[in-house]
Amino acid sequence: MHEGTHYWHYLLAIYLFLGGLAGACAYSGTFAEAFSKGRYKNLAKIGSYCVLPIIALGLLILVVDLARPLYFWHFIITCRPSSVMSQGVWILTIFAITGGVITPAFFLAEDRGILPFLKGKEGARKLFQWIGAIFGILTAGYTGVLLAVKSVPLWSATPFLPMVFVASATSTGLALILLIANMQAKKDEVAMGALEKADSIVIVIELIAFAVLLIALSGAGGLAADAAAVIVSGEYAFLFWVGVVLIGLLAPLAIELYSASVAKKAHPPAGLTTLASVLVLVGGLLVRWLFMYGGHVVR
Amino acid sequence: MAKAILYDASKCTACRACYVACKQWNVLAAAEVKKLGTYYNALDLDGTTWNLIDFIEKDEPDRFRWLFISKRCMHCAEPSCVNVCAAGAIKKDLETGFVLVDQDVCIGCKNCHYACPFWGGVPRFRGEISEDEKEWLAHGKKIPGKRVAGTVYKCRGCIDRVQNGLTPACVKTCPPGALQFGEKEEMLAIAEARVAALKERGEAKAQVYNPSGVGGTAVTYILLDDPETYGLPADPRVSTADMLTKWIMGLIAAGILTVVPFWMVFKAAEAEGKGGE
Ligand code: SF4
Ligand code: SF4
Ligand code: SF4
Numbered sequence: 001m002h003e004g005t006h007y008w009h010y011l012l013a014i015y016l017f018l019g020g021l022a023g024a025c026a027y028s029g030t031f032a033e034a035f036s037k038g039r040y041k042n043l044a045k046i047g048s049y050c051v052l053p054i055i056a057l058g059l060l061i062l063v064v065d066l067a068r069p070l071y072f073w074h075f076i077i078t079c080r081p082s083s084v085m086s087q088g089v090w091i092l093t094i095f096a097i098t099g100g101v102i103t104p105a106f107f108l109a110e111d112r113g114i115l116p117f118l119k120g121k122e123g124a125r126k127l128f129q130w131i132g133a134i135f136g137i138l139t140a141g142y143t144g145v146l147l148a149v150k151s152v153p154l155w156s157a158t159p160f161l162p163m164v165f166v167a168s169a170t171s172t173g174l175a176l177i178l179l180i181a182n183m184q185a186k187k188d189e190v191a192m193g194a195l196e197k198a199d200s201i202v203i204v205i206e207l208i209a210f211a212v213l214l215i216a217l218s219g220a221g222g223l224a225a226d227a228a229a230v231i232v233s234g235e236y237a238f239l240f241w242v243g244v245v246l247i248g249l250l251a252p253l254a255i256e257l258y259s260a261s262v263a264k265k266a267h268p269p270a271g272l273t274t275l276a277s278v279l280v281l282v283g284g285l286l287v288r289w290l291f292m293y294g295g296h297v298v299r
Numbered sequence: 300m301a302k303a304i305l306y307d308a309s310k311c312t313a314c315r316a317c318y319v320a321c322k323q324w325n326v327l328a329a330a331e332v333k334k335l336g337t338y339y340n341a342l343d344l345d346g347t348t349w350n351l352i353d354f355i356e357k358d359e360p361d362r363f364r365w366l367f368i369s370k371r372c373m374h375c376a377e378p379s380c381v382n383v384c385a386a387g388a389i390k391k392d393l394e395t396g397f398v399l400v401d402q403d404v405c406i407g408c409k410n411c412h413y414a415c416p417f418w419g420g421v422p423r424f425r426g427e428i429s430e431d432e433k434e435w436l437a438h439g440k441k442i443p444g445k446r447v448a449g450t451v452y453k454c455r456g457c458i459d460r461v462q463n464g465l466t467p468a469c470v471k472t473c474p475p476g477a478l479q480f481g482e483k484e485e486m487l488a489i490a491e492a493r494v495a496a497l498k499e500r501g502e503a504k505a506q507v508y509n510p511s512g513v514g515g516t517a518v519t520y521i522l523l524d525d526p527e528t529y530g531l532p533a534d535p536r537v538s539t540a541d542m543l544t545k546w547i548m549g550l551i552a553a554g555i556l557t558v559v560p561f562w563m564v565f566k567a568a569e570a571e572g573k574g575g576e
Contacts, residue, residue: 005343007409007424031557035565067407067426067449074386074406082539085385085410141549148545150413151379151420151538159541162549170556194564201560209552299419 006296011065013292016143017172017285018058019092020165023143024173025050026099026136030129032177032194040191044129045107046180047173051132052100055092084149088142095139099132140169147291153217154231154295157224160213161291167206168287174199175252175280182273192273193263199280200256203249210245227298236294244290248283252276301376301396302461303486304470306369307521308529309497309505310477313352313367315340317469317478321350324457324468326442328429344370344418346425349454350469357528368520368529369469369478372421372454374398376514379538380411380422388450389422396483396517397456405450412451416513416535422451456517483517490521497523512536 029047032040063069080086106125109118118124144165147155155161178195181188217228231240255276259268318340322329330341330348341348350371357364378398381389388404389411391397400411400422412420428446435442443459457467465471466480479486490507497505508520512535526533 005412005419005423007412027553028561031561032565035562036568039568040565067424068405068447071386071404071406074388074404078385078387080382080385080387082382082542083385083410084539084542085383085408089385137550137553141546141553144549145542145545149383149539149542150410151416151535152413156538159544159548162545163552166549166552167556170553190568194568198560198564201564202556205552205556205559 005299008292008296009065010289010292011061013288014285015058015061015065016146016165016292017288018054018061019088019143020140020169020288021172021176021281021284022051022054022058022100023095023136023139023141024169024171025054025176026095026103026129026173027133027140028170028173028198029177030133030136032191032198033129036194040194042188043177043181043191043195045111046177048099048103048107048129048132050176050180051136052096052104055096055100059092084142084146088139088146091135091138091142095132095135098128099136102128103132137166140166143169143288147295152227152295153223153298154227154291157220157227158213158216160209160216163209164206164213164287167202167209168284171199171202171206171280172284174202175277175284179274179277179281182270182277187270189263189267193260196256196259196273196276199276200253200260203253203256203280207245207249223298227295230297231290231294235297236290239286239290240294243286244283247279248286252279252283255279301483302456302517303396303481303483304374304456304467304518305479305481305486305490305521306518307477307479307490307493308366308368309493309502309521309523310475311352311367311369312475312477313338313354314474315352316472316474317369318348318351320468320472321454322347324443324460325349325455326432326435328431344421344453345423346452347429348423349452353530355529357524364524366523366528368522368531370418370530371518372398372456373417373513374454374456374517375537376516377537379414379416379513382537382539383410383414385410392456392458395456395458395461397458397461399444399455399458400451400453402445402447402450402452405447407449407451409451414538416532416538418530422453424451425449483515483519486519490519493521497521510535512540 025047029044033044063072075089105115106118109115141162144162148161150156174195181192214228217224230236255272262268327347332340338354341351350369353368353370355366357366374397381391386404386406388401390399392399409424411422415421428448432446444455460467470478470480494505494507502523504524506522508522508526509515
């Protein structure tokens with residue numbers, strides 16, 4: 001037993017959640033637009049507007065959580081490729097500039113007519129949007145890899161934690177775009193249906209990723225198996241089964257499948273869509289919470 | 300040349316003189332302890348406790364064993380703490396091989412604590428500097444290293460003593476000679492010889508602990524039992540060793556998601572929903 005070493009708390013869990021969310025908002029929207037050959041451009045726009053506020057909030061939380069926040073510049077002047085924290089600083093910087101500032105600026109130029117010189121420069125927008133999307137993926141990945149290169153069995157005994165984090169991030173990104181699309185005056189039901197459908201598949205993939213992680217941990221024996229037991233049947237089993245699996249994954253999955261089944265006849269009620277997206281977002285936060293706190297039990 | 304501190308668990312009497320010597324030399328406040336009915340003084344490493352003796356009670360079929368171990372920074376040859384520190388606050392002293400935190404550079408993020416494979420994370424955080432230390436410093440007296448609130452602390456290998464031709468304080472004080480200090484090779488040779496002698500005496504599990512997964516450790520142990528019995532990982536790894544694999548796993552997930560839901564779902568719109576708006 002090691003006492004008094006629970007240094008990382010909910011603030012860091014929230015930071016990891018927000019990092020993944022911001023990343024996913026950028027790449028989910030970009031993929032939606034690109035693969036539909038522009039049909040879902042609106043989704044990319046919604047996603048890109050979300051990026052900067054979320055990153056700003058996340059960074060604020062990260063810096064506040066540091067013991068010596070005024071020395072944060074030590075992170076910025078240091079480039080240490082072996083440190084995922086250091087990689088993250090650089091990934092986040094590029095992501096914030098391309099995905100958080102430049103891409104939304106193009107959209108704003110189109111929407112509001114500010115920065116007129118950017119208006120209509122579709123090629124340039126797409127270029128920055130793609131860079132933002134790629135660094136968005138890296139941002140989501142970094143939030144998982146950061147924990148995975150520690151000496152904490154639940155996080156690092158297997159290489160699968162980043163898979164869970166990326167899947168969860170993607171689901172939350174889709175959910176946030178869906179939530180906002182659902183609040184718009186002129187709703188695009190087709191786009192929302194596609195988002196829900198995509199999210200339901202992501203949730204299934206996330207469930208698989210969870211299973212892979214837990215089976216691998218249990219199979220590794222020793223401390224890794226103990227760490228898996230903490231969330232499967234131990235101290236954090238309730239948070240895992242009820243919070244993450246039931247509320248965060250299965251409930252929104254059920255709603256999304258239901259919506260898809262009735263969509264052809266009648267429009268699924270807007271309230272239901274809102275509920276599903278909120279559940280996914282809450283679930284995503286609980287995933288980070290679960291690993292942050294659950295990881296501390298077996299060291 | 301790389302140095303080593305050799306701790307011989309078969310010679311240690313758990314007198315804890317090393318613990319006191321470390322506190323004294325480094326001007327570290329005594330730990331507040333509760334009386335638990337055990338021999339523990341400090342229960343765990345912390346910002347002012349850089350070494351301590353852990354007591355292990357082991358029931359064996361034919362006997363009861365009381366084992367001791369000196370918990371402290373292992374001064375890994377390939378230190379995980381150095382690898383993860385994004386501020387570059389931890390450095391390995393090339394002369395001695397000791398791993399040192401620079402309190403002025405550390406910003407207290409605790410990444411190093413979570414990365415360290417030993418003793419539940421060796422670097423420990425201190426939010427405050429004690430009045431004693433402030434007074435000491437105010438009187439112009441020297442304290443080995445620096446004191447900055449909001450940074451992590453751990454054993455410094457008494458680098459200041461070593462650089463002046465002395466042995467570390469804990470080694471110097473150890474009454475039964477369970478702690479020794481010298482060139483790494485020399486210490487390893489002593490350890491091997493001692494383990495051979497212990498085996499001859501019937502200590503079948505006697506072994507040298509100098510794990511290769513972290514490139515070996517400047518703090519080398521002679522153990523009487525398996526590492527796990529002492530709370531040591533049998534095969535510690537540099538925490539960042541498989542960073543690439545972990546990155547790839549994250550990117551594979553992203554790749555799958557790109558193709559399966561995104562490409563499948565959003566592509567459908569292109570066909571059916573053209574001009575849908
Ligand atoms: S034992 Fe831990 S703190 Fe000490 S050098 Fe190794 S990784 Fe760093
Ligand atoms: S707590 Fe200090 S020494 Fe440790 S990783 Fe963070 S900045 Fe580096
Ligand atoms: S080497 Fe020095 S700093 Fe390290 S435990 Fe011994 S006395 Fe303390």
